[in-house]
Amino acid sequence: MKSQHCNLLLLRLLGGGDQRCARMRKLVPFDLVVVLVFVLGSIVSPFSMVAEGAHFRFVPRSPRNLAENSYNHAVPAYLAPPLQFGFYHKTCPQFPEIVKRVVTKEFELNPTNAAPQLRLFFHDCFVQGCDASVLLNSTKANQAEKGASNNFSLGNFFVIDEVKEQLEKVCPGVVSCADILALVAVYSIKAAGGPLYEIELGRRDSLTSYAPSAETYLPASSLNVSGLLEDLQTVGLDEVDLVALSGAHTIGQAHCSSIINRLYPHVDSQYPKYYSKQLVANCTDNGYLKLPNYDNNTQFFNDPVTPLQFDNQYFKNLKENLGLFTTDESLFNDERTKKLVETFASNQDAFFKQFGISLRKMGKIGVLTGTQGQIRNQCWVRNSHNVDPALDPTSLDFVS
Numbered sequence: 001m002k003s004q005h006c007n008l009l010l011l012r013l014l015g016g017g018d019q020r021c022a023r024m025r026k027l028v029p030f031d032l033v034v035v036l037v038f039v040l041g042s043i044v045s046p047f048s049m050v051a052e053g054a055h056f057r058f059v060p061r062s063p064r065n066l067a068e069n070s071y072n073h074a075v076p077a078y079l080a081p082p083l084q085f086g087f088y089h090k091t092c093p094q095f096p097e098i099v100k101r102v103v104t105k106e107f108e109l110n111p112t113n114a115a116p117q118l119r120l121f122f123h124d125c126f127v128q129g130c131d132a133s134v135l136l137n138s139t140k141a142n143q144a145e146k147g148a149s150n151n152f153s154l155g156n157f158f159v160i161d162e163v164k165e166q167l168e169k170v171c172p173g174v175v176s177c178a179d180i181l182a183l184v185a186v187y188s189i190k191a192a193g194g195p196l197y198e199i200e201l202g203r204r205d206s207l208t209s210y211a212p213s214a215e216t217y218l219p220a221s222s223l224n225v226s227g228l229l230e231d232l233q234t235v236g237l238d239e240v241d242l243v244a245l246s247g248a249h250t251i252g253q254a255h256c257s258s259i260i261n262r263l264y265p266h267v268d269s270q271y272p273k274y275y276s277k278q279l280v281a282n283c284t285d286n287g288y289l290k291l292p293n294y295d296n297n298t299q300f301f302n303d304p305v306t307p308l309q310f311d312n313q314y315f316k317n318l319k320e321n322l323g324l325f326t327t328d329e330s331l332f333n334d335e336r337t338k339k340l341v342e343t344f345a346s347n348q349d350a351f352f353k354q355f356g357i358s359l360r361k362m363g364k365i366g367v368l369t370g371t372q373g374q375i376r377n378q379c380w381v382r383n384s385h386n387v388d389p390a391l392d393p394t395s396l397d398f399v400s
């Protein structure tokens with residue numbers, strides 16, 4: 001019965017997979033509390049409805065919210081306050097300025113820096129919510145999201161660390177790593193020539209990070225629109241968000257492993273011939289390697305036309321079948337998303353506007369607020385105090 005709870009309900013609620021389940025089973029009496037809090041929360045929660053424009057939409061509350069609340073602070077998720085614009089106006093007014101300075105400096109050193117910083121925010125939000133779980137290092141006892149087999153070459157953690165270090169000098173213990181991820185993403189878009197979006201702040205940092213969660217919640221680049229929508233639904237995003245957010249691939253780079261499904265065993269005939277020729281040649285090191293072996297160091301620009309510019313060129317590319325991943329390509333091949341691709345291809349303002357709306361929506365997935373979670377002192381490790389040792393599944397013994 002207990003284990004059934006775990007499989008059927010807790011597993012889905014907590015989204016953390018087996019490790020979390022194992023933890024739960026050790027805490028028999030809490031099982032009931034979790035179920036009760038969830039049931040009550042479902043009835044009275046004011047935050048399960050998120051306003052987006054004129055309509056309301058149900059957004060699944062963070063599975064992890066519930067866990068951290070119930071176990072670490074005894075504050076039910078439905079009492080947690082919402083994010084706010086200008087959350088640090090009084091407590092750390094230097095925050096935006098510091099982010100802007102660091103991001104601009106790194107962009108001037110190398111303009112390819114913007115993309116990985118934007119991607120970090122996506123990978124954070126999709127896995128257990130925007131809670132900086134993507135930043136935690138693995139320990140000997142726990143493989144963190146970073147160590148997931150599909151960590152997809154995440155990078156530029158050092159930029160987050162640089163911002164955090166400067167913040168700790170002027171307003172120690174105030175700004176969360178989760179909010180740093182959000183603001184770094186926003187200023188990275190700006191650095192790459194996009195608009196400067198305003199985004200709500202007030203996120204707090206998770207105590208946990210699990211590799212299996214990354215493997216579950218991050219969509220694979222080989223999916224079609226049906227598969228993508230299924231994945232996005234679990235975090236409360238829809239087809240408009242899918243098309244708009246995919247526009248992030250107007251900047252950045254990818255490795256051969258992300259397109260091998262389109263090169264082997266058959267070269268995807270949707271690619272223009274001249275393009276697939278280059279992809280194969282570059283992945284096989286000009287014939288030195290034979291597929292399915294490929295050169296894992298080679299990288300391709302997601303947008304081969306204006307690779308460093310945050311613009312609507314990505315959507316123009318899709319119309320020319322220059323979408324790099326199956327997921328990109330499928331947006332123009334599916335009736336549910338094709339019209340939006342055409343709109344964004346012909347109207348950059350429409351893309352910029354919707355990207356902002358969808359980014360803010362993504363930024364609200366499963367956030368910790370109020371007294372939930374913690375404000376980390378360093379982004380790659382949680383603060384050891386205020387973690388109930390009885391509930392701590394991991395040691396602080398790092399894998400080097």
Ligand code: HEM
Pocket residue numbers: 114115116118119122152153155219220221222228242245246248249251252253254255256257258302325327
């Ligand atoms: C819709 C599902 C998505 C899929 C399947 C997907 C997949 C991928 C893959 C496979 C890569 C290349 C990794 C590599 O080979 O090194 C990539 C890169 C990237 N993705 Fe996505 N992505 C998605 C959505 C997003 C979203 C929502 C954002 C941001 C809002 C984003 C931003 C980026 C950026 C900026 C890069 C380039 C990173 C770099 O240059 O290092 N992606 N994505």
Ligand SMILES: *[C@@H]1O[C@H](CO)[C@@H](O)[C@H](O)[C@H]1NC(C)=O
Pocket residue numbers: 146147148149151152153154155
């Ligand atoms: C991602 O995983 C690979 C292989 O498992 C590892 O070599 C790499 O260091 C990981 N990336 C990060 C950011 O931890």
Ligand SMILES: *[C@@H]1O[C@H](CO)[C@@H](O)[C@H](O)[C@H]1NC(C)=O
Pocket residue numbers: 224225226227
């Ligand atoms: C999408 O992919 C799934 C799984 O590969 C497949 O069963 C389905 O038919 C595809 N749907 C469309 C609309 O192509």
Ligand SMILES: *[C@@H]1O[C@H](CO)[C@@H](O)[C@H](O)[C@H]1NC(C)=O
Pocket residue numbers: 257289293294295296
């Ligand atoms: C590239 O990575 C794939 C999958 O991780 C592996 O099977 C392959 O052997 C690697 N190729 C090279 C040339 O290292």
Ligand SMILES: *[C@@H]1O[C@H](CO)[C@@H](O)[C@H](O)[C@H]1NC(C)=O
Pocket residue numbers: 278279282299300301304
């Ligand atoms: C393949 O490699 C060549 C030589 O480095 C480069 O000029 C070309 O842009 C690459 N093609 C793609 C699609 O990245």
Ligand SMILES: *[C@@H]1O[C@H](CO)[C@@H](O)[C@H](O)[C@H]1NC(C)=O
Pocket residue numbers: 137157158380398399400
């Ligand atoms: C934690 O991860 C960061 C960035 O991923 C790395 O630079 C740092 O060396 C790691 N720290 C430890 C103690 O492993």
